[in-house]
Structures are given as structure tokens and as C-alpha cells.
Amino acid sequence: MATTESEQMAYIAAQAADARVNVEVETNEGMTLNLGPQHPATHGTLRIVAKLDGEKVVAAEPIMGYMHRGYEKLTEVRTYPQVTTLINRIDWLGSFANEVPFILAAEQLMEVEAPPRAQWIRTVLFELSRIANISLFLGDMAVQVGATTPVFYAFRDREFVLNQIERVTGGRFHPNFDRIGGIKDDLPKGWIEETGSVIGKMRDFCDEMEELVLGNEIFQARTRGIGVIPPNVALAYGLSGANLRGSGVDWDIRRDANVGLVYDEVDWKVWTHPDGDSFSRFWVRLQETREACNIIEQLLDGIPAGPIMAKVPLIIKVPAGEAYVATENPLGEMGFYVVSQGDLTPFRVKIRSASFSNISIAPWLLKGVFVPDIISILASLYFILGDIDR
Amino acid sequence: MGLVESGKIPKPLTKLLNMSRRYSMWVYQWGLACCAIEMGAAFASPRYDVMRLGVIPLPASPRQADFLVVSGTVTDKMAPVVRRLWEQMPDPKYVISMGSCANCGGPYWDSYSVTKGVDQIIPVDVYVPGCPPRPEALLEGIVLLQERIMNEDMAERWKGDPIVVE
Numbered sequence: 001m002a003t004t005e006s007e008q009m010a011y012i013a014a015q016a017a018d019a020r021v022n023v024e025v026e027t028n029e030g031m032t033l034n035l036g037p038q039h040p041a042t043h044g045t046l047r048i049v050a051k052l053d054g055e056k057v058v059a060a061e062p063i064m065g066y067m068h069r070g071y072e073k074l075t076e077v078r079t080y081p082q083v084t085t086l087i088n089r090i091d092w093l094g095s096f097a098n099e100v101p102f103i104l105a106a107e108q109l110m111e112v113e114a115p116p117r118a119q120w121i122r123t124v125l126f127e128l129s130r131i132a133n134i135s136l137f138l139g140d141m142a143v144q145v146g147a148t149t150p151v152f153y154a155f156r157d158r159e160f161v162l163n164q165i166e167r168v169t170g171g172r173f174h175p176n177f178d179r180i181g182g183i184k185d186d187l188p189k190g191w192i193e194e195t196g197s198v199i200g201k202m203r204d205f206c207d208e209m210e211e212l213v214l215g216n217e218i219f220q221a222r223t224r225g226i227g228v229i230p231p232n233v234a235l236a237y238g239l240s241g242a243n244l245r246g247s248g249v250d251w252d253i254r255r256d257a258n259v260g261l262v263y264d265e266v267d268w269k270v271w272t273h274p275d276g277d278s279f280s281r282f283w284v285r286l287q288e289t290r291e292a293c294n295i296i297e298q299l300l301d302g303i304p305a306g307p308i309m310a311k312v313p314l315i316i317k318v319p320a321g322e323a324y325v326a327t328e329n330p331l332g333e334m335g336f337y338v339v340s341q342g343d344l345t346p347f348r349v350k351i352r353s354a355s356f357s358n359i360s361i362a363p364w365l366l367k368g369v370f371v372p373d374i375i376s377i378l379a380s381l382y383f384i385l386g387d388i389d390r
Numbered sequence: 391m392g393l394v395e396s397g398k399i400p401k402p403l404t405k406l407l408n409m410s411r412r413y414s415m416w417v418y419q420w421g422l423a424c425c426a427i428e429m430g431a432a433f434a435s436p437r438y439d440v441m442r443l444g445v446i447p448l449p450a451s452p453r454q455a456d457f458l459v460v461s462g463t464v465t466d467k468m469a470p471v472v473r474r475l476w477e478q479m480p481d482p483k484y485v486i487s488m489g490s491c492a493n494c495g496g497p498y499w500d501s502y503s504v505t506k507g508v509d510q511i512i513p514v515d516v517y518v519p520g521c522p523p524r525p526e527a528l529l530e531g532i533v534l535l536q537e538r539i540m541n542e543d544m545a546e547r548w549k550g551d552p553i554v555v556e
Contacts, residue, residue: 037471045422045468066468067423070501077500086497092424136427155435173424173522386423 030058035374037066045385046359050366050374057374060366062359067389075349080106080180080316083346087336088174090353091387094133094330096125096165099178102349104260105325105338106180109318114260117306118182123261124195124299125165125177126327127292131202132161133330134289137382138206141282142213144379145222150213157205160198167191180316182309192300199293206290214283223278227365227377230276237364238357241332242288243381246281248274253328261327266298278380285382317344331355331387351390355383404543411456411482412536413444418455418479420472422462425489425522429461432525443532452476457484457515457535459528463491463498464505476512484539486531487514490521497521 036047045066051058071090075083087102088095100122107113114122139154162172167188169175177184213219229239234247244251252270254263271287273280318340326335332354339348358381365381366374417440419429432438433447440447449455452475464472476485487508490496495506508514515538518531 037468066465066471067463068465068467068503069463069498070503074498074501089424089497092427151434152436155431156437159431159435159437172524173428 055370062362067385071390079344091384094129095174096129097329101325101327102336103178105323105336108323109321112181112310114182115307116304118308120303127296130292130330134285138209141379144375181312227278228276237361242284245272246284247276281380353387355387359383412539415445415456416449418452418458420460425461428522432528438525452478459486460492460508461488464508469505473511484515486516488518493517
């Protein structure tokens with residue numbers, strides 16, 4: 001559609017006016033503080049509008065939609081193999097983990113099952129993307145409470161994991177590697193040994209973070225007892241992932257509702273923390289990174305031989321039906337509800353993304369805290385904007 | 391900058407000015423989506439280390455910045471904000487558009503909510519393709535921008551064509 005420059009400018013001006021209107025939160029007293037949409041503490045483009053009484057937050061409201069890219073509509077015009085390209089980019093830190101639930105849902109509808117080797121490699125890559133995702137959180141959370149060094153360490157050590165993902169999939173960031181009925185390629189030669197040494201490095205990284213951040217007095221003062229979520233509230237708001245386990249709820253989809261991945265084959269533990277504050281959420285994520293290292297190490301020892309693709313037709317038409325598959329992504333429960341009418345493209349895809357539910361607790365949680373705590377609480381909730389707005 | 395804009399400064403002085411501008415650039419990083427992480431890897435990781443190019447990340451505000459990296463998807467809701475902060479930057483200012491989304495819409499070329507190309511709202515000097523581009527590609531884009539600044543006749547700077555990294 002061709003538009004003149006004046007039309008474009010008028011449109012932009014209207015948008016700007018629209019953005020100005022909804023700044024005020026509906027309470028009568030106090031000062032309104034606007035955080036974002038461009039603010040380093042908001043992980044991109046989240047906007048928080050807070051009403052303050054002195055240093056205290058009276059009411060806070062996250063305003064989202066600055067990163068809305070229309071995934072659910074776009075999936076209706078993409079064929080099934082093309083959809084993975086898009087949904088890679090929902091949670092951009094752990095890209096591979098996004099593909100898996102969608103592919104599993106499509107496999108459920110087509111009634112095919114990936115061969116064991118493909119399932120194992122999927123699980124390894126799933127956990128590698130978990131490490132790639134959470135390692136950045138560990139550095140980022142420290143930045144939000146005032147320590148700059150850990151994020152440099154996080155970026156440094158994250159590169160090793162990205163390298164390993166790149167060697168298998170060819171994509172450093174967005175692998176687009178999962179296929180209906182299996183995976184695209186086999187593991188390259190020597191990959192298993194190399195990954196073993198990378199896992200060792202990531203263990204060292206976790207130890208480093210524990211010494212550097214967890215034991216730090218300032219970090220503890222900024223996070224202990226801040227942003228406490230009781231278990232019943234966490235469940236009521238539909239939190240998932242480490243936010244839920246940080247409140248002491250022992251629920252992990254990998255253990256309790258596992259579909260299609262091989263977590264039953266390995267010996268691992270679900271970590272919970274009873275406190276429910278910002279500190280406990282950090283602690284749970286740190287332990288989860290270690291646990292992911294354990295899982296990968298055990299899986300690497302026992303990857304079975306065999307084919308990596310099941311028999312699927314060249315042109316994929318998914319039979320009519322509905323399926324919902326959720327997996328425990330780095331951020332929490334990521335689910336795809338796929339409705340098919342027997343076409344090349346899905347009829348409707350509903351994405352249940354973890355961050356959207358996790359951020360919905362923010363108005364409740366930010367009420368009554370001090371201004372600097374907004375940042376540490378938001379950091380500890382750990383959302384990714386693509387995952388909120390989709 | 392009246393003297394500079396009228397093109398009245400002697401050549402050696404222009405060269406000196408350009409050289410000092412080239413190696414002391416504050417970059418205003420506009421992290422929007424996936425590319426923001428690759429930009430973070432280029433700016434904050436010891437492996438890529440942008441500071442060796444004479445580029446300083448994390449200015450306090452856009453009013454301090456010399457160039458802007460738009461990294462990621464610009465949505466229609468975000469577009470006025472991008473325009474507004476670009477307007478706040480002091481002249482001379484440059485824009486690097488990083489990633490397919492900022493260049494042309496990328497994988498969201500048919501989305502109803504994505505601005506197909508940030509060049510619709512602000513002038514872009516360097517386009518870095520990729521989805522997302524590797525940090526090396528962004529560094530290459532920065533080097534090309536520096537070359538452009540070096541060879542710039544400051545009076546003529548608005549007439550230049552955008553650079554495309556290949």
C-alpha cells in the first residue's frame with residue numbers, strides 16, 4: 001500500500017497522541033512515574049506506569065504491546081514447517097525450546113512419533129537452550145541490582161553454549177532445527193565430547209555466579225524479603241517455571257506432565273525454594289542451570305543409535321483435530337493449542353507463553369514496594385518481551 | 391555548526407574533525423527484539439568488545455549519543471517512540487538498522503502490527519542484514535559507518551546514499 005509522507009506523519013502523530021493519553025493510572029493522588037518503553041531495566045520494550053506516594057508505589061501497571069508481532073495470526077498463513085521459523089523468535093534467548101511444543105502438538109495430530117535418537121537429541125538441545133537462556137538471566141539480574149561484572153561473564157560463557165548449538169543446527173540464535181517426525185540433521189563428529197567440556201565450563205560459571213552474586217551482601221539486601229509471592233497467589237495468577245518453584249510449589253512439567261522428551265530416562269531433581277522472594281527465584285534458576293548440566297551430561301552418555309526421522313510425507317498435511325502440548329521452557333510453561341482442519345496451514349494456533357502470565361502478577365506484586373525494588377522484582381520475574389507480546 | 395554546514399572549513403581541519411568524530415562515538419542502543427541480544431553480545435561481551443573500535447555503549451540519554459542502532463522489530467506502536475528519541479539526538483547523527491525486521495520487516499513482512507522497515511520513519515545510514523546478524527556483522531557495519539564519517543564532507547552529508555553490508 002503506497003502512502004504519502006504526510007499520511008505517514010499524520011499516522012505517527014496519532015499514535016504518539018494515543019501513547020500520551022494512557023499514561024495516567026486511574027488514582028487521584030501522587031505522582032505518575034513512567035518507566036520505558038525504552039529502558040534498560042525492562043528487557044526491551046515493556047512499559048511500566050507507576051503511581052507514587054513519595055518513594056512508595058501506590059499502583060503500577062505494565063503496558064504491553066510494543067513488541068506485538070502477530071504470531072497467532074501469522075501462523076494461519078504459514079505451512080507447518082514454516083511455522084517453526086516464526087515461533088523460534090518468541091522467546092529469543094532459548095529459541096530451540098519454543099519449537100518443541102509446537103512440533104509435538106503437530107506430531108500428536110499426525111500420530112507420528114520421533115525415533116528415540118531424535119528425542120534424545122531434542123532433549124539435549126532443549127536443555128542447552130535452557131542454559132543459554134538462564135545464564136543471561138543470572139548476569140542480567142545482577143546488573144539490575146547494581147553489579148556490572150556478572151553480565152560480562154554471562155555473555156562470555158554463553159558463547160560456548162551458542163557455539164555448540166550452532167555446530168549442530170547451523171543457527172547460533174534461531175536454530176529452526178526441529179521437524180515433524182524428528183530432527184533435521186544428525187550430530188556432527190566430536191560434538192558429544194566437546195559438549196561435555198562445555199558443560200564443565202558452565203558448571204564453573206554457575207559456581208562463579210554463586211560466589212559473585214548469591215553471597216554478595218548488597219545483592220541479598222536488595223532481594224531477600226522483596227517481592228514475596230505466597231504459593232496460593234502464585235497459583236492463582238498462573239505463574240509457571242522458576243517463579244512458581246521459587247514460591248515453594250513443587251511443579252515441573254518435565255517431571256509431572258512430560259510429553260515427547262526423555263526426562264524419564266535420567267536421574268534429576270526439581271528444585272524449589274520456600275521463601276518466594278526475588279532471592280529465591282534467582283536461587284532456583286541457578287540450581288536449574290546446574291541441573292540442566294547434569295541432565296545433558298547423563299543424556300550425552302546414552303544417546304541411542306538409529307534413524308533421526310520417522311516416516312512422514314514430503315508435503316505435510318495435518319489431519320483435522322485439536323491438540324495442546326506444553327513443555328517446561330526456560331521461562332515456564334510454554335504451550336501450543338493447535339487446531340487443524342486438514343490443510344497445509346494450521347487453522348488456529350493459540351500460544352500460551354510463560355512470560356505473559358508471569359508479568360500479570362506485576363500490579364499485585366508492585367503495590368506498596370519502593371521504587372528501586374520495582375527493578376529488582378521485575379528482573380527476578382524474568383520475562384522476555386517477545387514472550388509477553390508475541 | 392554554521393561554518394561546517396556552509397562547507398567553509400579547510401580540508402586538513404575537516405579531516406581532523408572527522409577523525410576525532412570517527413573514534414569517539416557514543417552509541418545509543420535501541421534494543422527491541424532478538425537482535426538486542428546479539429547487539430548486547432557485541433557491546434558487552436569480552437569476545438566481540440566494541441570499545442576497541444572507539445565506540446562507547448550505554449550513554450545516559452539519546453541527547454548524548456552520536457549514532458543509533460535500531461536492533462529488532464519496530465512495531466507500529468513503537469514507531470512514534472523511535473522517531474521521537476531519534477529527534478532528541480544532536481546533529482550530526484547516524485542510524486544503523488540492524489537485522490531484517492528493522493530493514494524491511496523480515497519474517498513479519500505480512501504482519502498487521504509491524505512497521506516494515508525503520509527507514510519509513512527515520513533516515514538510515516547503514517543496513518546490517520541477518521536474522522539476527524552475528525555480532526561480527528554489526529561490528530562490520532560500525533566500521534563501514536566510521537569509514538563513511540572519515541570521508542565525509544560535512545556540508546554534503548545529507549546527500550549520501552545508505553550503505554549495505556554484504
